[in-house]
Amino acid sequence: MAQPMRIRATMAGDVADIKVLMNHPMETGTRKDAKTGQLVPAHFITEVTSTINGKDVLNAEMGGAVSKNPFLGFKVKGAKAGDKVVVNWVDNTGDKNTAEATIG
Amino acid sequence: MNALRRNVLKSAAGAGAVAVAVAAGLLKPTQAMAAWNKSAFEAKSVADAMNGLGVTSPADSKDITIKAPDIAENGAVVPVEVSTSIAGTTRIAIIAEKNGTPLVGNFNLPSGTEGFISTRIKMGQTSLVRAVVTAGGKTYTTAKEVKVTIGGCGG
Structure with a gap:
């Protein structure tokens, strides 16, 4: 179910610019299926956490109002090229995914 | 043995x-x-969402910038970028005021992470997009109107 996510981490001065693209349908639970007229069950990412070299850098909670295939960008000071970025997410069904990248 | x-x-x-x-x-x-902060995310009004986040009467601030389109053609994907120059920012929350459940995301930023979040959100209709920033125990807010021509929530 969980599809790969993509992380791009680059240094801009002394700040690491981290961009994450997650693959997820992000169903709010209020949308109706066009064919059956039934509500599509809610299925969205609830939590995203990120660490750089094991140190917490982001701890986010999301609702269904984040767009499909969520994009998330954030900036971390004090990181350096070669540091390891890890991003985890968990959705409301308990599905989870993890990915890592190296700051380049 | x-x-x-x-x-x-x-x-x-x-x-x-x-x-x-x-x-x-x-x-x-x-x-x-x-x-996961269920009460805040399932709140149907902005005030309830803020209560759920533990935020009361945030002060308007010019130090928060919301970068979002003035007119979003597709409400299903509205790019929103929040940045703040307030020192010691520990949290940025994004609220789309007229969505069925207004709270979009709550981003906790440990020290070292800059006061910056970029993401894409869904908007049901034209409304204010509000950023709530917590820094040093105080909360600040600012809002920007985004006009939506095709809603992105349901129907």
């Missing part, structure tokens, strides 16, 4: 205990995950 057998059993029991401890340790993050 017997003594050796005892030892083996003992160490096996020891290893079992360690495994249990590890499992318990591994369970903790999952429990923390379950702490």
Whole structure:
């Protein structure tokens, strides 16, 4: 179910610019299926956490109002090229995914 | 022979205990995950969402910038970028005021992470997009109107 996510981490001065693209349908639970007229069950990412070299850098909670295939960008000071970025997410069904990248 | 057998059993029991401890340790993050702020995310009004976040009467601030389109053609994908120059920002929350459930995301930023979040949100209709920033125990807010021509929530 969980599809790969993509992380791009680059240094801009002394700040690491981290961009994450997650693959997820992000169903709010209020949308109706066009064919059956039934509500599509809610299925969205609830939590995203990120660490750089094991140190917490982001701890986010999301609702269904984040767009499909969520994009998330954030900036971390004090990181350096070669540091390891890890991003985890968990959705409301308990599905989870993890990915890592190296700051380049 | 017997003594050796005892030892083996003992160490096996020891290893079992360690495994249990590890499992318990591994369970903790999952429990923390379950702490998703349900009341705030399921709130139907901006005031309730803010209550759920533990925010009361945030002060308007010019130090928060919301970068979002003035007119969004597709409400299903509205790029929103919030940046703040307020020192010691620990949290940025994004609220689309007229959505069925206004709270979009709550981003906790440990020290070292800049006051910056970029993401894409869904908007049901034209409304204010509000950023709520917590820094040093105080909360600040600002809002920007985004006109939506095709809604992105349901229907």
